[in-house]
Amino acid sequence: MKAETDCFGRPISSPPDAWFDVVEGVSNDNNKTLNRTTKTSRCLNLGSYNYLGFGAADEYCTPRVIESLKRFSANTCATRVEGGTTELHSELEDVVANFVRKPAALVTGMGYVTNSAIFPVLISKGGLIISDSLNHNSIVNGARGSGATIRVFQHNTPSHLEKLLSELIADGQPRTHRPWKKIIVVVEGIYSMEGEICELPAIVSICKKYKAYVYLDEAHSIGAIGKTGRGVCELLGVDAADVDIMMGTFTKSFGSCGGYIAGSKELIQYLKHTCPAHLYATSISPPAAQQIIPAIKVILEEDGSTQGAKKLAQIRDNSNYFRSELQKMGFEVLGDEDSPVMPIMLYNPAKIPAFSRECLKHKLAVVVVAFPATPLLLARVRICISAAHTREDMVKALTVISEVGDLVGIKYFPAQIKTPQLEDGRAKVD
């Protein structure tokens, strides 16, 4: 593992836009220690989750951010309840609640802490948490910290969820068989390591039938999918009122940091009074908050331009084009239609550094994922497409990936041979 550290710790020295500067590292002792050089190389960025292109300077958002830095300074140095709430925070919460179509929202400074701090408050011993088998580590930690019983259902399989729910309700709490106090089912919008979109309509109807509460973590899907960017609920036609608790982060699509929880007014009031992330942690940095408000306005087209709709259409087209091309080349690509996350399977852990270094030689920066984020033998390359990528960028990326894929040997499926097209679109048959 030590020998591969250069693939996992590459610093960058510019904003993670479609093209960025990767700092070159040099090692004299076989990667035991990596020394940074001052040389940088300009690479195409396929690894940052910069879905809507807000990761770089934007003419609408950046001036406002700079102004808020001058006005409110970098941090309030106080918790939200003890003098850390500025009017920016209140405005942000209203804007977010409106965006996800819920009555109220609560904003915290970090997405990870949001998950870890909310479960202990909502549920405790005597409750049941049923979570998808591939849920994120923050959900796992939060669920463990709450003290409730945890059960796992097969990834994205509503039938297994139903079976599990009916058995568990009939059985009751372990050992005492008393009825459960409450049940929360936790799912994610887009699973970050698979690129799959959750089967929300089926899951919501099952939860309604069995009276369980639904918790949806939209870290990757908010802002990136859906006709107006409102996430997986909009894409799959689920009413936002059916999902009891919606959680998301601002790191991916909005180019900022922090997390939010949206729900009914009473829920948010209760959380503001008891959630440790709100009571003990410093409030979200005001400039970071100010980055999100204009970003949401751009997406909702309240700034007067059509930039938002363009960005959303762009990311959808980009993702679908890229995925279909990769599949045609014979790579094994996971993920659903419209999802901007595409993992390409490598399987063999030894191919990880090979793929990564070869791509870097061709000025393509990718993120490789190995154990412990994925199972040991299911290593993959995770490609994140952004609205900032142009068609030329993607074509270049595809050629490089194809070349490197041949070299490393990961085209596990037969490539579809391009059949020459006739004028009216019918493929020529020989």
Place this chain on the structure above:
Amino acid sequence: MDLANYVPSAFTSLLKNATELITFAYDVPFARAVVFGVHIGGHLFVEGLLLVVIIFLLSQKSYKPPKRPLTKKEIDELCDEWVPESLIPPVTEEMKREVPVLLSAAGPHTIINGKKVVNFASANYLGLMGHEKLLQLHNLLPLSFHVDVHLDCETRIAEFLGTPDSILYSYGLSTMFSAIPAFCKKGDIIVVDEGVHWGIQNGLYLSRSTIVYFKHNDMQSLRSTLEKVTQDNKRAKKLRRYIVVEAVYQNSGQIAPLDEIIQLKEKYKFRVLLDESNSFGVLGKSGRGLTEHFHVPVDKIDIITASMGHALASEGGFCTGSHRVVDHQRLSSSGYVFSASLPPYLASAAIAAIDVIEENPQLITMLRDNSKILSTGLLGIQGLELASDIMSPLVFLRLKKSTGSLKSDLQLLEDLADRGKCQTFDLKVLPAVCIVGLYGTTHKRFLKMMQLQVLKEHSVFVTTSKRSIVDKCNLPVGIRIYVSAAHTESDLQKACESLKTVAASLFTD
């Protein structure tokens, strides 16, 4: 007569027949067969038969009542009958209360509701908020990727503290609760002060180690706990043992006596984890923290963590220690591996803040003087007492012992609480009165009233310490006043005056 004779004679004849049969079986020719070179006598044959019978009986399953799993219909009925609790308990009046909203930066003076107030509610200890060096505009964009500024920040912090290496976390709260589970595993023993904040408590819970609490900041209690723990555990030599303390406790403002802790640590062979959130940049001659304050070499502490959201006026947290400690966390600390990194502008703000601290050590003396002035000024306050150390930048006031009988106290508080309800709750006055223990919510309400009154009538903004329901700390809640080096003497005098007046008015009734 005949019958009486008949039965025994019949019995004896039966017995005789049986024995004849058995002896016949013994003498049967094939019973003398030779198997595997062993001469088998007749009795061996019978014994073999018995063995077979025994084995046959043992191999029979014992009788169990048949299992009757629930039928689908029964399962459906149970599911229909089950009624869950509501997701949240009913919302009380207290929960609906709004917090004050600031209209400008949370510096030493801020604007609440259009009125200028003196701000004692933000932990801006050195007054670095709004400093022009921290507002430099390069690296502005809020990004969340591994950028070289983070690496620079880590080396700068390690250089400042004199430790080999450090690692940067993106949020102050997640630092402790990710660092502890990375090192402490199931079966380890952790001795912890009972007054630590929620982040540490959560980290301890997630680590699944054995946790032993000792009395808040009481070295006698620590000594006896360590003694007990080392004696109780026969295998104590092979387990990992930790002591977790905070330098300046968030929940009471007391300072941990590090020199005594180091002595105990060396005597009983424990490792020390120190949380320096409120003491980094504050204690010690040049702001290097508790280790400098007590003249303890920094390498005696195994792991130091701190949040940068206090003296450094930035955001995030860091953890320092030896190279091994830091490298281990890069791969196995969940708050580092599984979450996005700090926005670069905050990292560069932190570097700038450290530069300012090194160039201006007089900020630290100013802060110390200010805390002394405020603490001594509040000594005579009616009804409240100082719970924090004089040197601590976090001044903590808690309610003194009750005035008389329990009943009259409760009555007093109820009256005060009712009186406070009639007043219009303006944001400006937020009394941070914490009444501990017995009175629970009434105390909190009383404190809130005092805070509100202080803000409304005297334009001084202090805070009450809030407790979440998941917080296990039992220390008294109280009024928290954060002193800053940027506060002038008139600000501090004003604060003392206003708190004394309000306390006097509320306590004489």
